[in-house]
Amino acid sequence: MKIASLRDKGGGKLSLLDLVKEAGIIGAGGAGFPTHVKLAAKAEYILLNGAECEPLLRVDQQLMALYPDEIIKGFEAAGRLVGAEKALIGIKGKHKEVVSILKERIGALQLSDFVEVRELQDAYPAGDEQVLVYELTGRVVPEGGIPIHVGCVVINSETALNICHASLKRAVTEKYITIAGDIPKRLTVKVPVGTPMIEVLKLSGIENFADYAVIDGGPMMGPVMRSMEAYVTKKTKGLVILKKQHPLIKRKTTSLEQAKRVNKSCEQCRMCTDLCPRYLLGHNLQPHKMMRVTNYGLQEAEDQTMVYLCSQCNLCELFSCPIGLFPKSNHQYLKQKLIEKNIRYTPVPTSFEPRKNREFRLVPSKRLIAKLGLYHLDKPAPMTDITLEPEVVYIAKSQHVGAPAISVVSVGDHVNAGQLIGKIPENSLGAAIHASISGTVVETENAYIAIRRDQ
Template sequence: MDLLTIIKDAGVIGAGGAGFPTHAKLTSKAEYILLNGAECEPLLRVDQQLMEQFPDEIIKGMEAAGRYIEARKAIIGIKGKHKEVIVLMRERIAALGLTDYMEVMELRDIYPAGDEQVLVHELTQRIVPEASIPLKVGCVVINSETALNIFKAMAGNPVTETYITIAGDIPRRMTVKVPVGISIRDVLGQCGMENIDDYAVIDGGPMMGSIMNNVDGYVTKKSKGYVLLKKDHFLIRKKSVSLDRARIIGKTACEQCRMCTDLCPRYLLGHNMQPHKVMRALSYNLEDVLEQQIAQLCCECNACELFSCPVGLHPKSVNVFYKQKLAEQGIKYQPIQMDFQARSAREYRLIPSKRLVIRIGLTAFDKPAPLTQIEFRPEYIQIALRQHIGAPALPVVTIGEQVKTGQLIAKIPDNSLGATVHSSLNGTVIEINDNSIVIKVGSYV
């Protein structure tokens, strides 16, 4: 069985948040394979700790993927501030005899260093064209946990667990390994708070994550972090503004200062992403959304909305609004050029992570979240059939069937992009619906 089949059968997806099926990413040859160890979202601590705990496994998983796509070089990108992790990874690369193939490069402590296109430029000086992917410039990007899952897949272990940082205004900040499908409430219960009624929970990082309407959901393979903040915190109030409200505020208050554009990471790479122009269209009630195609170049990093705008407007939300309008009309951005140069001002307009943390009011909570061993004993798990980009997986089990940890419970539909799904614990299938499979666990059967 070749590596691609092994990865496909194990249900490996991008663990950094997007959830793109890894086997599909490795179908093409590339010059470079890049490991995204930037973890640029404030407060999240998963990748740096995984590299510290499992350096050999991550290195071997990355090497296997790199050799498969015939990459001539493998580069691990880690922020320079993580000095101990950098030293460790370099030592292990040498010990494994891979110094001629693999190296660690130090990234600057900027946001969003973990954006794929920013990462590609920082590590290779190449620029991914507008509306394109790293493969267009000979690069494939995976993250630390994905590389670890590739290694596990080669050992015959499918993806049944994920690592999550619990952070924010809480007594106990930690990073934990949890079974996929466990309830989010069970995870949050470890943070040392008995009652979270006065708190809001951000699913993901503080910048790109969204506020959860309720916390009665279940962990998926791509769950990365939960940030708890009081409901009156600046960040929660900002993220709670509806799209309609954001449009009204932007329409009445935008002064066209250009700060949202001048600090936009994609604009600084030479792309035509100019949020101030999209805001201008909103102000003038321009109904022809065809002219607002540049909104589709927005990576939704939220730098414009949470850092750049001097009067607290919502340019990212307005970009999202126009993205939706363009999608409804079937309009896709058509690049007019393929070669790009970083703008000359880029070096002076990068966003320092520490300044960002201060700007969004998280300095008091920017503390370690140590990897903590916790044994979860849930009564039920609910495993989503769509934890990835692509078509939902199709159940291959029936109600009443007993399943074991690691057993395939849903497959990829024929001729579709998708990922397989496995049971994360022993138990009995008690419900199958369009969205998930519910399993009653172990001793509760």
């Protein structure tokens, strides 16, 4: 298969930042924030998020073991670009083999004075951006803030790998995905962006999904897919397949109205607040108080804008509450009400200190997995060399934070894998998109650019 490379405009040499932008790199495991915007900042630290704290997912730990040089080089290049004094890799200490590989390769690449591995506890949510910043640097991101506010830029392992590829003028056209859950075959694979999700799901060994539900992402934060008619994006990280009767699926498919009714039984025990990762970092996010606001119709008694501080880690709903209520859903309800009234959170400049009991209130991953009813499914999902060749790929114009990409191709055009098919709108936040296979463009309207594979 011919791979088209990123091309210099006007024959000039592109900078690494230009190459990252041209490659369409975004956060590979989160909201999909365009990486070129992050790397345009100046920071004291650049941090590699290798925590992969969501249960059952296995992408990052395997990429760091299989492609350590590429990830380290991409990470180092990104660090130099932002002017960082230090590049810190955060990875859970339980991944001893991966830690050993990274340390050895950092030394072999003569980068020990700049790149350093720091081990994290096996707790959830170690991969939360603000938690990671504190664990690696001791700094607390302010309420409503982002890591750059305390001199940090954060990228994840796959993003660092993509930066290395961009330096070689290769665009983002493929995605690594873990397929896990109550299935015959647990595995991690690399597939073209835009692959129909059903083709990926069938790699699990299941053909008929009538009795199954699929979580798009990790068990904690990932939503249950409403339809199997979906397509792989640059953000797709994991697919967790469970029987529809599984308690986790029932919890995740509870409607907001159902959650509001159940929430009336809140006993104000404070467990949702006492274990909240953002509260433990010193932020004024207190879910139990927001439950009180809704249940008693309080309007002015509390500062309701604190709900904007919620990271939606779901710890309060899926672990902390002893009677199975829905504090995070309550945050969503109150936030929507505030948005309708055009009331926003206004940050107050101040410094924050973690609460003194934080170290004793971290949630061990194994306890979380057991509470989710996934303990028997917490098994390896090895990287597997499977070649998926979808007949048609559907590449979303909007699979990132910002404006949708604008098509630069027309129906009937022939494109090569790696060729630019969608550009960033002028003066907008966004990311470019590229053909993930060679073939003929068959659709450019609406939300996707579709390409039919060459026969």
